[in-house]
Amino acid sequence: MLFDILPVLFSAVLSALTWNYFFIPPRFTFHIDKAQDVLMFLLYFVIALVNAVLSFKIRKAESKARDKEEKEKTIKLYNTLLNTLSHELRTPIATIIGAIDTLQISTNKLSPLQQSELLNEMDKASVRLNRQVENLLNMSRLESGFLKIKRDWCDGNELIYAVIQKQEQVFQTRFRFEPNEKLPLFKLDSGLIEQVLQNLFHNAIQYTPHDAPIEIVIKAENLNCIITVRDHGSGFPTSELESVFEKFYRLPHSKAGGSGLGLSIVKGFVEAHEGEVLLENNPDGGAIFTLIIPAETSFISNLKNE
C-alpha cells in the first residue's frame, strides 16, 4: 500500500512545487513571500493530492473490473470446453456402447446387413474419437508451452500425398494436387505439419459439398514453404474470418461434429515454426487457407548423384 501511494504523493508534491515556481511571486523561485500565498500553496497541494488519490482509486477499480471480466471469459471458455468436449467425446462413445449392446442383446434378430452396419458405425465412431483425442493432446502440447519443434529435411510433395492418403478412401478423389517438380527440400517438423494439413483437409471435407474439389498447391518463395488449400464451399462470413482460429470457436449455425480445436491447432503449429496462416474468401466462392512457413531450403541440384 505504501508503495502504491508513494508515486501519488510524489506527483502531488511535484505539481504543487511547479505551481509555486511559475505562479507564486516571486516567480521562478521556490520562495513564498506572503502568508496568503502559503495558504494558496497548501490548498493547491491538497487539490493535487485529492486528484491523484482519486485517479489512483479509479485505476485500481478499473483493473479489478478487467480481472473480473478476464475471469468471466475464462469461465465461459471453460464451459464451452466442457460442453464441446462432453458432446464430442460422448457422441462416439454412446455410438460404440449402443452398437455393442445391440449386437450382444439382439444378435439373433439382426440381419447380416444390420450387423455389418452396426460394426461400420462403431468403426467410424472410434476413428472420430481417436481424432478428437489426438487434437486434445495436440492442444495440451501447445498450451503447456513445452512444444519443441524438431526440424528435419522433408519432401513437401510426399508429405501432402501422405496426408491425402490418410483421408477416407471415398474422399481422396476430391483432392487436386500436382506435385511441384521444382520444389526444394524444406527443413520442417514434418510431424507437426502433417497434423496441420490433416486438420485443414478434414475441415475442407467436412464443410464443403460432397463433390466439390479441394485444390492444394505447394511452392518455395523467399525462404518460405508456402502451402495453399482451396476449397469450393461457401467460404466464411467476412466478420468471422478473424475468429475462426480461436480455441473452441465454431461458426454460428455450424453443423454437428467438430470440437473447434482443429484450426487453432493449425495456427499454433504453424506459429511454432514462426510462420503464419492466412485465410481469405475466394471471389469465385470457397475459402483459401495459405500457410507461410519460414524454412531452410535445399535444392536437389546441389547433390552429386553417383
Next chain:
Amino acid sequence: MNKAEILIIDDEPQIRKLLEIALESNDYKVLQASSGKEGLVQAATHPPELIILDLGLPDKSGHEILKALRTWYNKSILILSVQNNETDIVAALDAGATDYLTKPFRTAELLARIRAAIRRNQLPDDSPQIQSGSLQIDLIARTVKKNQMLVKLTSTEFNLLALFAKNEGRVLTHQFILKEIWGHAYYSETQYLRVFVGTLRKKIEDNPNQPAHIITESGVGYRFS
C-alpha cells in the same frame, strides 16, 4: 504345418486379449506375459517365432527388455508404442527392434506386419538374388530388373536399394541408413536420403507419389516391402 508362435509382452489385459483373438483366429499360437520379467523368462524357456513387445511396461522399461532380448534372441521383435513418440521408437529400432506399431492400430495392419516379420526370419541369410513384387535385385551382378526390364541405377542408388531389400519387413531409421550408405560423417545429412529416395522411387515405383516398395515412416525412417 506348425503354427508360428508369437509371444505378447504387454501389461494391459485388454490389449493381450485383443491380440490373442486376432492372432489365434489367423492361425498363430499365442503366448502371453504381463510383465517384462515374465516375458524374458518365457522367451528364454520357449523361444517364439516373433515377440510383440509393449514399450510402456510397469516393471522394466520396454527398452531394457529389448536390450536383454537382443543379447541372444535374433528373430523379429515388433514394438507397440503410443503415438507422437518418434524419439522412443527410433531408440527402440536402433536397439534392434524389427518394426513398430502405434496404438491404436488396425488389425489388418498388424497382421501384415507380423507376416512380413515372420517371413523375414525365414529368409536365407545371404541370398544373392532378391525378389520383391515386380522387382528383381541381383546383389552380385549389381543389377535391378523391374517387370523383367533392366533399370539403370547409379551406384549410390543401387546400394540404397540393396540395403532396403536385404532388410525387407524391417523399419530402417534415417541415421542407420545414412551410416550404412554414406558413412558415420553423414549421420545427420538427411537431405541426402530424401533426395536419393526420391530419385530411386522415380525409377522403381509404378507410381512414385504412392510408393509401394519404399514406404516412408514419418519422423522415423523407411520400410521396404
